[in-house]
Amino acid sequence: MLLILTLVLLAMYSDLRSERRRTFVTERRYKLYALRDKLRKRAVSHPEFGKGWLFDYLDSTIAKTIVLLPSFSVWRLAFIDVSHHEKLKELNHKLEIERSKPYNRGLESILQEFAEQINKFLFHRHWLLSKTVKAVSATSSLIRNWLIAWKHRSVSTALVAPETSTLSQVLKAS
Numbered sequence: 001m002l003l004i005l006t007l008v009l010l011a012m013y014s015d016l017r018s019e020r021r022r023t024f025v026t027e028r029r030y031k032l033y034a035l036r037d038k039l040r041k042r043a044v045s046h047p048e049f050g051k052g053w054l055f056d057y058l059d060s061t062i063a064k065t066i067v068l069l070p071s072f073s074v075w076r077l078a079f080i081d082v083s084h085h086e087k088l089k090e091l092n093h094k095l096e097i098e099r100s101k102p103y104n105r106g107l108e109s110i111l112q113e114f115a116e117q118i119n120k121f122l123f124h125r126h127w128l129l130s131k132t133v134k135a136v137s138a139t140s141s142l143i144r145n146w147l148i149a150w151k152h153r154s155v156s157t158a159l160v161a162p163e164t165s166t167l168s169q170v171l172k173a174s
Contacts, residue, residue: 021125028121029066035117036062039110048103053174057095058110060166061159065118068164072118074126074154080164081157091160091167111159118158119151 039058043049065072081088098104099111162168 024121024124025070028117029069031117032062032066032069032114035110035113036066039107042106042110046106049107051103052098052101053170054098054101054104054107054111056173057098057165057167057170058107058114060170061164062114064166065114065158065164069121072121072125072158072164074122077122077154077157077161077164078150080161081153084161087162088157088160091171092156094171095160095167115155115159119155122154122158123151 036059039055039062043055049055099108158164160167
């Protein structure tokens with residue numbers, strides 16, 4: 001009897017965790033939709049944002065991220081980073097050049113908010129990893145610096161990787 005009760009409680013707990021995960025994904029998607037709307041409103045009120053390709057990149061990559069969000073994980077992004085490291089470095093460089101242009105200054109806050117949303121999603125999804133990072137980083141500054149760099153690299157990978165962004169397509173079109 002105790003075994004059956006334990007199995008029933010484990011099944012209920014599993015369903016509850018699954019529902020919480022779906023709810024969190026939905027919340028993040030709505031935040032990304034709001035961010036895309038904010039980007040589009042800014043583009044309407046400031047036509048100069050259409051001069052380069054950064055607006056198109058942000059708009060299409062946010063849309064792609066909304067679709068791919070349930071499959072995002074730190075492990076997937078780490079694999080992408082390792083397998084396409086040189087290409088990602090090149091794409092990141094082109095993105096940095098475009099970001100630095102004067103007419104794109106107003107889009108910087110959108111890009112930062114986008115990166116922040118991805119970061120929040122990844123570290124909520126991998127909560128045990130996040131707790132481990134906090135515990136380990138409290139003991140060693142070397143490990144803390146490495147983990148912070150790894151976290152930024154994961155977000156950077158998500159922003160430029162062909163699997164998770166549209167940067168390579170936008171660059172080809174421009």
